[in-house]
Amino acid sequence: MSVIHFVIILPFLFALIVPIANKILPKVHTGWFVLPLPIAIFVLLLSMIPSIENGSEISGSLPWIPSLGIGFDVYVDGLSLLFGLLIAGIGSLVLLYSIYYLDKSKEKLSYFYVYLMLFMGAMFGLVLSDNLMVLYAFWELTSISSFLLIAFWDRRERSRYGALKSMVVTVCGGLAMFAGFALLYVMSGTFGIRELLETIPQLAEHKLFITAMLLVLAGAFTKSAQFPFHIWLPDAMEAPTPVSAYLHSATMVKAGIYLVARLSPVFSGHAVWLWMVSGVGLLTLIYGSYRAIKQTDLKALLAFSTISQLGLIMSLLGMGSAAAFYPGTSQYLFFAKATTAAIFHLINHAVFKGALFMAVGIVDHETGTRDIRKLGGLMAVMPITFTITLLGAFSMAGIPPFGGFLSKEMFFTALLQIRELSFASMQLWGSLFPIVAWVASVFTFAYSLLLVFRTFSGKAQFEKLEKKPHEAPLGMLIPPLVLASLVVMFGLFPNLLSHTLIEPAMAAIHFTGLQPQEQFMVSIDMWHGWNTELYMTIGVAIVGTAIFILQRRAAWVSKPLTNRVSLSGAYDDGQRLLDNVAGRLTRLYMTGSVRHYLIYIFLFLVLSLGLTMWLEGAFALNTEGMATTSFYEAVVIGALVLSAIAVPFANSRLMAIILTGMAGYMVTLFFVIFRAPDLALTQLIVETVSVALFLLCFYHLPKLKKELVRLPFKVWNLLIAASVGAVMTLIALSASGSRKFESISDYFIENSYKLAGGKNIVNVILVDFRGFDTMLEIVVLGIASYGIYALIRLKVKEDENDRPLGHDGMKYDVYAGIRSNDVILRTVAKLVVVLVLIYSMYLFYMGHHHSGGGFIGGLMASAALLLLAITNGVDKIARIVRVDFKRLTAIGILIALLTGTGSFLANVPFLSHTFGYFDIPLLGELELATATLFDLGVYLTVIGVASTILFTIGRDK
Incomplete structure (x- = not known):
């Protein structure tokens, strides 16, 4: 077991220990107990940067189901290291933040931290797995654990609704992804991710290639809230703010981004992948940014901004895949720069979005509301929170000198470059990409200004607030201050990340076998002169400011969309329709009659097995080699048959139980005759306990009454019973009389002791x-x-x-x-x-x-x-x-x-x-x-x- 395995396993072990620690130290906030774990993992991952920077990989393997090619295999390369650092680093800050955000006297802290540890462990497992099936297992575990986190305040109807909605959407996408993984196995013969990358040339020609691609993208799009699967993300805002900050900045929604990046070497170079990933990403970008400016709840505004930013990163990954159209040429690096922008903006987004969510949580915690219509004038009483929000929002808006400005400029560069692509009809439609992105950036600029100035400037409305506003305690301010400092640092010194994180991640995504330093030399500068990208940014600032000014006056900007035309409303209508149809269908067969239920089961059994055996010609009775029936066996068979036949004619339940037990004891005698003492003893005890439990159950029932039953009723029962007995007997005889393989019993006899x-x-x-x-x-x-x-x-x-x-x-x-x-x-x-x-x-x-x-x-x-x-x-x-x-x-x-x-x-x-x-x-x-x-x-x-x-x-x- 490698150290990487412990990175995954330790959060799950902590989840087991948290309730014990909570009982042993009831006066200590549980968060202090779990906080050292992500810090230690973060330090461990930091120590791996020199090795990964030099092109090495750190791996480990544990066999699980070797016959199916499934093992608990893990490895760390540039891409998984980047995501691991985000999970551990921001996870540490979120844990510190939660200690001051969650009141120990009011919240079920042991539950919260158990769920959080499960989620953290699942995310580590997802990004560090080297096996598609193991990745899928952790993928679904993130859906389950996030469901528990979102529904933490389970007495709120909206919390339960949001949790269920998130799980339904992401689990359905995960099942589609599972099917895609199965098809990849069919095409390549392996579940190993690194082994899969070695089979890339033969995959693209396979007839299942496009189907597998679309199924995998369904999983990625649902998890990363791409249009139209984004509907779960705004409702997930009902979770406590530490959960929202963690899910939106570094974990849950980034899982789909990770999957697309990880499998880009497999699918890139195909026009369908390029158009699906970049097209859906741009559509999500503009839709999310437009919806964000219509929100009055600060967390809802950040939710739609997350949707928008995820679309931006997804579109960059799609455009970066165009590099595969030009292998071995100078244009390869030309288009791969879009992937560089995606990685850099992924880091920037994690930092500024984490800071913004924590700042909004502070506003909610200290004022009692997130309604932007009740806020204003908080700058004077909450200056530190205002500064944090200002830095994060300006980076999100793409204003220099923050990191978001640099990655936004790189985004514009990629959009202008993609028009040069001569494949996939990009020269015809590629000009739409910069237009869509520029409009979306305008809305992004507008909602960023809205977030800052509608909350902290303007006229104070303290009389509308539930609490008297004041600055948060230092412990709650430290985590967002750290992230806000990184916002500035990554803007002023972007090349701190270039060689340590971005280049190794580029080498993992653009899989060519070359070392990072041999191929991807990343250099990010603040000033590139007066170019088209800068003019686009100036235009974004001007028009975005105008929309912010018009936001209170223009209905098309401020008026929210009605639920009747929203995708979320369509989801609710679909759920109600499914519930109604399922209810009607269920009432057709759920009659309350046990007899009816047995009829359904037995008829299905007879028709499915009997018809299949008959159509396949599998019924075969071979009497050769059968042993003769001894006198003792004949007696036991006779007693068994008589006791079974007598059960329906019993005059009392007690007699029916005794006769049923008699049939079981006759089976025990068979095991004795056939010299199977283990089975005989087991059957004897099971029958004894079963009879006693039957007596206990039947004691509570009224006295058995014999009623006149119509002849058709009895005939129908007889036919079903006889059919089941005949089919199962024929199947048993056919199976024993037509063996196509050697008996496995010889293997057990030979090796049980050895x-x-x-x-x-x-x-x-x-x-x-x-x-x-x-x-x-x-x-x-x-x-x-x-x-x-x-x-x-x-x-x-x-x-x-x-x-x-x-x-x-x-x-x-x-x-x-x-x-x-x-x-x-x-x-x-x-x-x-x-x-x-x-x-x-x-x-x-x-x-x-x-x-x-x-x-x-x-x-x-x-x-x-x-x-x-x-x-x-x-x-x-x-x-x-x-x-x-x-x-x-x-x-x-x-x-x-x-x-x-x-x-x-x-x-x-x-x-x-x-x-x-x-x-x-x-x-x-x-x-x-x-x-x-x-x-x-x-x-x-x-x-x-x-x-x-x-x-x-x-x-x-």
Whole structure:
């Protein structure tokens, strides 16, 4: 495991530790605990700059699913280093800012910092991954964690709405991107990003190339809020300001920018990529800037400005891809300068937008409002915040001598250069690019002036404010002051970034194999003489100032767009339409009848499997080599069939349960006859526990009444039951009679002891060879037990309007429980339970070599608890045992998961196990296997699941 892996993993570990730290140090703000982490990561990444500047790469690899080419592979090049520094650096400032912004007495800080650490870790994983599938996993995790952050103030309806909207849009785009990654794998045969870059020549000729490109762009455009997928970003402003500052400056919205930059070497040189990326970027630029000047909420204004600036960066990346049309020529560097402008503006935007969001947060925090119509005259009482806002807004507007002016000039240069492109019809339509960009820049200049002067100058309206305005505390001012200082520094000394960050990033995006210093010599100067770009900037300033002056008077400038014509309104209408259609469709088949639901399931099963097998001619009955049926087997089969047939004719539920249990016990006898003790023991205990749970459930039901049922009803039931039985029997016989591959059982027989150190093949398969399946099974069992607990125990009181009161109104409807009055049974049970528990531990410890294992041992322990509950009553046992079985389930799953991840420490795939023989004092030579720890997790999970269900159902009135 490399140091890069720790950069990704540490935020997730901190997310686990934050709640513990919050309880141990309740008087200390949780932010102080997590703040050192991003600072340390930032320093670590800074130390990598010399190596990356010299063209080196720092990488690491951990196997995950080698057979599919999926591994936890990471690497740092110029592009990932740049994004990593933004994530860690601005993340550190946001954390410091949040300590003073969020009140410890009013906010759920442990939740906030857990979500923030998850988000930070996901972003690091996204930009440092060298595998498309791992990148996708972190991509979706950013959507989930940002959903939690945006909905942090979950009692606000708008917060929940904005969070859900952001997740719906970005996750849908992520699924499209996932499909694009799958197509890239089909074309190249690899998920590795660096390996993918080596297959570039053969990809462009593939018939799936354009489809993969469009699917990947769908993911990038949704995440980076490109038109028309931008609709989620303004509603995400309901998040706390530290979240908004982080998402908009350095993380969430920059993920799509990173993806386009990372895969530019793959898709650049194609006209579709050039037009899609640059065209959509310019459309987003002008739309976002126009919408920004219509906002009255400061955060909404910054949200639309973010949309606009993201469009600017995206368009530059698109125009920079034109360099691929001229490989090996002087024009290559000529067009690649657009990429230089994109990288430089990416850095500038992160700095000034972070400062602006924090400044707006200060205004909101100290005045109680973000409504620009109520603000004004704050310059006198908040001079430091005014200075920060002035520096950030002027850089955003492109006013010298700030960094934004330089990257805006480079943007204009790229727009003028792109007209020289002789491919992709650019000579015909390329002249529109500078016009669109210039108009958008005018609006950008206008809303930047609006942000500063409508908030801080003019007549004071302090009587309209919720609070008496005053300057923020020093701790809240330091982070935006740092960013505002960088705004000035990057403007006056831009070449501080040229060789350290921009050139290595250029080498990563324009993948040619040359060292950065050999190809991309970046030099950024403040003065280039009286050229066209400067005249465009002067025109922007003049017209932008005029629009700012007209903003209060001209309706076409200030009047907001109505929701009826907005894309956000169309999204809401679409959601309502989907809800209505889904509701109507659901009511057609959700009749409340269990019989109907079983009919749907069984009919689908019969038609899908049976029809497929019939059409493919897969039904094949081969009786050769089948063993003869012995007398004992015939008796067991007869008893099994008779018990199953008798169930529908039972006169009481108790008899139906007994007959069902009888069928299960007959299956147990089959396992005994076939010499499968592990399966027999498991089936025996499962059947015993199941019968008892059935009795507990059916106790609450009314007495079974036999009703006259029409003949068609019975015939229909008979046909469905017979069809399911016939199809499944034919499939089983066909599968066993027509094997096309050698049985895998020979492999397990040969290697269970050699590779896993276990003589019990069944247990070795469960905890070693197929351990991943077992882990997912116990997770499913845990979820099922929690679901049963929630359905039965979490009964929410309702008020007179039938509205839930919430957790404070919960009542548990518990009664004393039923216990056996048989004195002999109760007395004997005390001894039997001890023996059963000892035997369950024996089964657990000896399961690796003999019959048993964690699953069987857990079931045996659960059976002991069940016997105690039957003889003494559920409530009494609950008071005696005093174990939170829900928590025990979680502990078991966690142990299994940690055992699996522990294999990473040995640089082997997830859930790889090892074993060895050791001389233990007094005990002699013993075998110790890591699979035992995994089996312990299974053991505890099974006990927790079975006991949770038992005590929940048993205590329900």
